[in-house]
Amino acid sequence: MNVDVVRQGTAWRLSVRGCEAIDCANAHLVKAEALRLLGNASDIVVDLRGVEFLDSAGVGVLVGLFKHARLRGGRARFCGLTPGVRTVLELIQLDRIFEIVDDAEAAVRS
Amino acid sequence: MSQTKRKPTSAAVDTGETLPDLAELCRIHEIGLDLIDRSHDLDELLDRVLEEYQSRLAALPSDALDPRSGAPQPESLRKLRGLVMFATQAAALKEKAVAALELKRRATMLEATNARLDGVLSALSSGVMIFDATGACLKANEAARRLAGTKDDAALARLIESGVPHDGEAEIELPDDGGGRRVVLVSRRAMAGDPGSAVVLLTDITQRSHAVEERVRLEKLAGVLKTLSVLSHKINNPLTALLGRAQILQSQQSADPRVAKAAAVIEESSTRIAELIRELAQVVREGRQESVDDLLDMSTTSGTTGSAR
Numbered sequence: 001m002n003v004d005v006v007r008q009g010t011a012w013r014l015s016v017r018g019c020e021a022i023d024c025a026n027a028h029l030v031k032a033e034a035l036r037l038l039g040n041a042s043d044i045v046v047d048l049r050g051v052e053f054l055d056s057a058g059v060g061v062l063v064g065l066f067k068h069a070r071l072r073g074g075r076a077r078f079c080g081l082t083p084g085v086r087t088v089l090e091l092i093q094l095d096r097i098f099e100i101v102d103d104a105e106a107a108v109r110s
Numbered sequence: 111m112s113q114t115k116r117k118p119t120s121a122a123v124d125t126g127e128t129l130p131d132l133a134e135l136c137r138i139h140e141i142g143l144d145l146i147d148r149s150h151d152l153d154e155l156l157d158r159v160l161e162e163y164q165s166r167l168a169a170l171p172s173d174a175l176d177p178r179s180g181a182p183q184p185e186s187l188r189k190l191r192g193l194v195m196f197a198t199q200a201a202a203l204k205e206k207a208v209a210a211l212e213l214k215r216r217a218t219m220l221e222a223t224n225a226r227l228d229g230v231l232s233a234l235s236s237g238v239m240i241f242d243a244t245g246a247c248l249k250a251n252e253a254a255r256r257l258a259g260t261k262d263d264a265a266l267a268r269l270i271e272s273g274v275p276h277d278g279e280a281e282i283e284l285p286d287d288g289g290g291r292r293v294v295l296v297s298r299r300a301m302a303g304d305p306g307s308a309v310v311l312l313t314d315i316t317q318r319s320h321a322v323e324e325r326v327r328l329e330k331l332a333g334v335l336k337t338l339s340v341l342s343h344k345i346n347n348p349l350t351a352l353l354g355r356a357q358i359l360q361s362q363q364s365a366d367p368r369v370a371k372a373a374a375v376i377e378e379s380s381t382r383i384a385e386l387i388r389e390l391a392q393v394v395r396e397g398r399q400e401s402v403d404d405l406l407d408m409s410t411t412s413g414t415t416g417s418a419r
Contacts, residue, residue, distance in 0.1 A: 096201030
């Protein structure tokens with residue numbers, strides 16, 4: 001599992017690589033690494049390409065990132081949703097709470 | 111009487127199974143009311159939603175969302191159902207709050223635009239009034255009220271309706287502050303995109319009107335002076351001949367004394383006419399109305415004097 005944070009324009013693009021699922025087995029690691037790398041970044045684009053599944057702990061990581069940005073007066077956007085991740089977010093209606101974008105490149109430019 | 115152990119009915123079983131759901135429903139209802147209280151502030155609402163989300167996610171068994179674990183346990187399903195119910199309410203409230211925030215933002219922009227428009231209208235020296243389709247005055251700047259000389263919008267609307275054509279203009283005389291009258295050019299134009307409404311522009315053209323009158327007067331004066339110039343030139347030639355002949359008659363010693371006297375009167379009158387023509391020429395050179403008036407006055411006086419002789 002590898003978490004990358006790259007600055008693109010005014011946004012910070014966070015990508016989770018090397019793990020198909022964010023679940024109770026790795027969620028605490030993903031969250032800790034992501035928050036460490038983001039520091040005080042407030043404009044975040046979370047790229048979820050390659051993540052096929054989220055359980056409740058994985059969803060908790062996304063909620064945590066969303067709060068992290070909001071607490072700093074910024075925003076978090078989520079892109080690269082695979083069908084499995086999208087299904088979970090739609091099931092628990094988070095797709096209506098989160099800002100979900102289709103194109104990561106456009107998201108970091110806007 | 112023997113007591114038999116009663117077997118739980120299906121209703122009792124159902125009741126037992128739904129009680130936690132009922133408690134959850136009440137809890138969600140309570141949270142829903144709390145969210146509604148906070149829905150005027152999107153940030154506050156989202157904070158509360160995220161807090162509840164995290165709490166519910168933490169309490170959600172891992173099998174609730176994980177198809178790899180097989181069919182979820184009833185308790186997991188119950189908690190998942192509660193999460194979804196909460197999330198549905200929260201999402202709907204969030205969308206309403208976002209819409210309300212957007213409305214507020216637009217209302218603020220509209221207010222700012224209106225304030226700028228009022229500022230522009232106040233800075234204009236021309237009057238601007240906006241009437242709706244019923245003839246009611248929606249907006250009037252200070253200049254409009256000053257030029258209109260009345261605070262009675264309805265009376266002004268009637269005056270404009272009766273005196274100014276649609277998409278046209280007219281000059282209207284209105285009372286001014288000093289008890290006099292001012293001439294106001296009133297233009298009326300339809301408002302694009304708002305049928306029946308009109309924007310009316312009032313411009314004080316009193317000075318312009320005076321200028322036009324002055325120009326007309328000067329044109330008339332120029333005509334009079336030109337006529338005087340032509341007449342004096344045309345009279346001067348025969349007058350010179352007349353004066354010359356009168357002088358010849360007077361110089362002849364053999365002439366009849368009556369003829370000599372008549373020649374003297376002719377000479378005197380001719381000389382007087384010649385003086386008048388010189389004065390006329392002077393008036394033409396000066397080109398002033400006062401000079402013309404003086405000349406006319408003097409001529410009248412001279413004529414009266416002449417008749418008395």
